Amino acid sequence: MSEESAVMWVEKYRPKTLDEVVNHKQIIESLKGFLKNPLTMPHLLFAGPPGNGKTTVALCLARHLLGENWRNYTLELNASDERGIQMVRERIKNFTRHLMGSMANVPYGLVILDESDQMTAEAQTALRRIMEANSRTSRFILICNYSGKIIEPIQSRCAIFRFSPLKREDVIGYLHRIAKNEGVNLTDSGAEAIIEQCGGDLRRAINTLQAASTISKTVDKKVVLQVVGRAGAEEVRSLLEKALKGDFLKAREMLYELMVTYGLSGSDIIRQIHREIFNLNLPQKTQIELANLIGEYDFRLVEGANEDIQLSALLAQLTRFGLQKSS
Amino acid sequence: MSTSLMWTEKYRPQTVGEIIGNDEAKKSFISWLKTWKPGVKAALLYGPPGVGKTTLVQAAAKTFSYDLIEMNASDTRTAEKIMRVAGHAASEDSLLTHFSGSRGTLILLDEVDGIYGREDQGGIGAILRLIRESKVPIVLVANDISDVRLRDLKNECLLIPFHHVRPPLLLALLKELCRREGLEAEDEALKILVNRCEGDVRSAINDLQSIAERTKHIKVEDVERLLPRDKQITVQEALKKIFLADPPSEARKALAEVNIDFELLHQAIHDNLPYQYKDPEDLASAYDALSRADLYFGRIKRTKDWGFLSYALEQMTVGVAASRKKSYYPVGYRFPPSKLILLSKSKAERELKDKICSLIAEKCHVSRRRATMDFLPFLKAIFSSNLEEAKKIASWLNLTDEMVDYLSSGKVSKAKKR
Amino acid sequence: MERCQKLKRGDRRLVVVITKKGIKLPYVGKEKFAELMRVGLRYDKQTRMFRIEKTEYLEQIKNVLTEILKEPITFAQTCIICGREFPCTECPYEKICRSKDFPSYCICKNCLGKPELYRLYLEKSGKLVGL
Structure with missing residues (x-):
């Protein structure tokens, strides 16, 4: 795949070298330190909000460390796409076995495991063993949104880099x-x-x-x-209006539609609802009360097990809120 | 990687060495699997429900590191789907096994006796062809294979019968579960339990769990209090019991009488709630209870601490019922939950969407999940407004005509031939 | 009568015991063969033995075989813990067993009370299965 011919701009304009990365200056400097003596590089853990350059930096690092043919020595995995830790283990096993024969040119192979905070604690424990078993031939770069969701034993084996939100x-x-x-x-x-x-x-x-x-x-x-x-923003607004006007059933139906047909995640929807609150024609006092309610359910969404129950519960609270205000 | 709250899931054997009963069957299956090579027959495991047929296949795949592809044989499109997956797996396997030692793929076709329930007889023929041509081992599972329409299939398979699990083994298992869950049980109580479940391990474990919901010291009366199996209440009746419980504490009883995964019941309560509690005040407060129950479920999944289960169950039953300030009449309760129905209705669409997102994921270094959230909506916007640009993107991502149609119109076109 | 043990019973009559390995029978003729199939026996051409496939008609199987062999027969279980063969009649759970008499692995009355029976069983079963 030639990157030059990329049609999607996110790929076309993705930086190729660490120097092209504008942000995260301190992180880039520390990573460059590893380039002088690649063998001193530990496993890495990149944490930070989505879309702020973690994967880009990992890919740049791979190019620097592994040279022109970096793709041959890099395994990109996505925890939320693999069918269980068993598959992850198999793919890593095959990768390192294939590495063995061609290690002369590179210090080690790189395993980039994206969305690693999507793994259960059990799977992470297994991952830790996989990391240990392959540490001679490979370095791992784990990428996640919340480092707190990564188990302690893995954190302690990694150099952790926190990518702050882009300005x-x-x-x-x-x-x-x-x-x-x-x-x-x-x-x-x-x-x-x-x-x-x-x-x-x-x-x-x-x-x-x-x-x-x-x-x-x-x-x-x-x-x-x-x-x-x-991309769904209009739908989110009208679902919010329906709830506040007291039509819970219609609002919930629209919620399902957004989740199933548009494929929006719960946190996407709740963030969108939060944004829309401030576009509504309501007193600021009311807006901030509602925002607080949304914050509570955003928290429950992260802590809970079933997104559509939490979101429906939020809609029910909004419905009650709307009726109290109107009476 | 989800954790179910049913003991049947919690204690589902992870390796072949943890399965009780049917030792001959286990032995023949394992030796079949170990010696299988292309040309050898498929295996057909059959026998009463709840004795460990599917569990054995799943556990064997783990124990001997196979990737397991599970499919429901009574789905008409299964054969075609397997052909694709298995055909693919087969060619790749030979290479993989060559230098990785990975054993490759194992295919499990469940509910084979459901095939002939359908109009099309093509189902069995397709599966027969598949068995003959497969480069990877195939296991079929069925309850009853006496139907004459399965004759040809039986000839192509190694038949492995399963029987009801014997009382001494079931007792040993139940005692072990009691030990692990910190329960004390009278021997006679367990014996009645074993008699009641008729050699079905799954229902024995379910019964034990529902008794343990009430008491940690299991006596004969506790078992006798269980409803006869055939008198268990339906999900609809359970919903009515929960919503209209008077006093609210009665709502919890529904749990013992209905045979359903607690999380699915949670979903069903959520689904029916707005049709029952019409008053927004009651609705909001009941939803708060459901939301709290969900917090406990989340906690259980993260910490594996099952001690939180009773709080979750309390919130979703008594918590809901206690939110009721107005009085209501029973309504028609819907089951299975409508979101699940919605999901199954748009299956073709979801599958197509998944395929598109896999292509995006590959090219743009993101997960399929991220591709769904952060790419798909924008691609739809581009494809519906600018054909020129859409064409470029389509060829860069290797999208098929069907995918392009979907992105530009939002609809799944009927198999378009070109 | 290979692989079929004959045991002495208290009444000093010979009892043919059918074990899980199968039964070898003398030539029975077409009609009797058909009857055996009907009650749920299957004939394995390679080992030339009859095996019980359906468990619903164990009583009839017993009757037909008694007729053929002209000797009373019983079914034997093999204790997976100690290896002893025993009939279901000696088991305290005979009355509540749904696969009674079907020759198979089970646990005999002497082993039922052993400590850590569950672990012991899984160990033996694992060995048998070839793990």
Whole structure:
């Protein structure tokens, strides 16, 4: 696969070397330290919110450490896609066995395990043993959103790097650079709207920009909202309105629709609801009360087992809230 | 990697060495599996429910490190699906096994006796072809194979009969479970339990769990209090009991009388709740109880501490019933839950979406889950507004015509030939 | 009468014991053969032995075989713990057993009270299965 010909902008503009990465200066410096003597590099754990460059940095590091043919010595796995730890073990076993024959050119093979916080504690315990068994031939880079969801024994075996959320101006700068290169006129209101919708998630931001640019070469707020509308934002708003007006059943039906048909995750939806609260025509006092309620259920969503029960429960609270306010 | 709250799942044997009973069957199956090579017959495991047929296959796959592909044989499209998966696995396996020692793939076709319940007779023929051509071992599982329509299939298989598990073995198992769960039980009580479950390990464990919900010292009366198996209440009746329990503490009793996974029951309560508690006040407060129950379920999954189970069960039954301030009449209760129905209705769509997301995942270094959230909605926006750009992306991602149609119209087109 | 033991009983009559390995019978003729099939026996051409496939008709199997062999017969279980062969009649759980008489592995009355029976059973079973 040639990266030059990438059509999706997230790939086309993904940095290839550590020097091209604009953010995370301190992390990049420490990682460069390992390049001088690759054998001193421990296993790594990259933690941070989605879309802020963890995978990119891991891939850049792979290029630096393993050279031109880095793909041959790198195994990319995704914990949330593999069918159980057994499969992960098998794939790593095959990978290291295949490495054995060609280790002359590289210090070790790299296993990049993305979304490792999606694994259960049991699977992580098994993973720890796999890491130990293969530590002579391989280094692991574990990527996760929350390092707290990684078991202690794994954390203590890794150098942990926390990737802070991207700054607003950094994301805007990034978007403008891409827009210029692609001959797209990104207006200030357009850039603001993208940030509004995507926060520091650069992946979502770039995808929004690309989708918007296919509608119009001038990307302003209106075009962005048109794209985001298709990505479910409109539906989230009308589901929120239904709940507050007292139509719980309709609201829940729309919720299911969003989860099943649009494939939105619970936390996606709850974040979107949170955003929409402040667009509603309500007193600020009420808005902040509602936001607090949403915060509580966001927490329960993380702690609980079943997303649609937690989200429906939130809708039921909103329905009650709406009726109390109107009476 | 989910953890169920049923003891039948909690104590499901993980290795062949943990399965009780049917020792001849275990022996023939293992020796068949160990010596299988292309050309050898498939294995057909048959016998009454709950004696460990499927468990044996799953445990053997783990014990001897096979990747297990499980499919329901009575699904008409199974044969075609297996052909694809198995055909693929077969060619890859020979290479893999060559230098990795990995044993490759094992295919499990469950509910084979359900095939002829369908109109199309093509089902059995397809499975026969599959057995003859397969490069990987296939195991079929059935309850009853006396139907004449299964004759050809039987000829192509090594038949491995399973029988009711013997009382001494069941007793040994129940005593072991009592030990692990910190229960004390009278011998006579366990004997009645064994008699009641008729050699079915699954229902013996279920019964023990439902008694343990009430007491840690199991006496004969506790077992006798269990409803006769055939008099167990339906999920609908259980829902009515929970929603309308008076006093609310009665709601918990429904748990002992209904034979269903607690989490599925939790889902069913959630599904029916708004149709029953019409008052928003009652609804919100009952939902709060369901949400709390879910927090405990989450905690159990993370910590593996089953001590939280009783709190979860309390919230989803008594907690719900105690939220009721108005009075209600029973309504028509729906089961299975509607979200599950919705999921199964749009199966074709979900499958197509999964395939698209796999392609994205590969090219863009993300998981399928992330691809669903962070790429799919934007691709839909692009594909519905700009054909030029869509074409480029389609060819870069290697999307099929069907996928392109879906992304641009949001609908799954009927198998388009070109 | 290979692989079929003859045991002396108290009444000094010979009893043919059918074990899980199968039964070898003299030539029985077409009609009797058909009857044996009907009650749930299967004939294995390789070992030339009859095996019990269906367990619903164990009583009839007993009757037909008694007729053929002209000797009373009984079924034997093999204790997986100690290896002893024994009839179901001596088992305290005979009345509640759903696969009674079917020649198979089980646990005999002498071994029932052994400590850690569950672990012991899994150990023996594992060996038997070839783990």
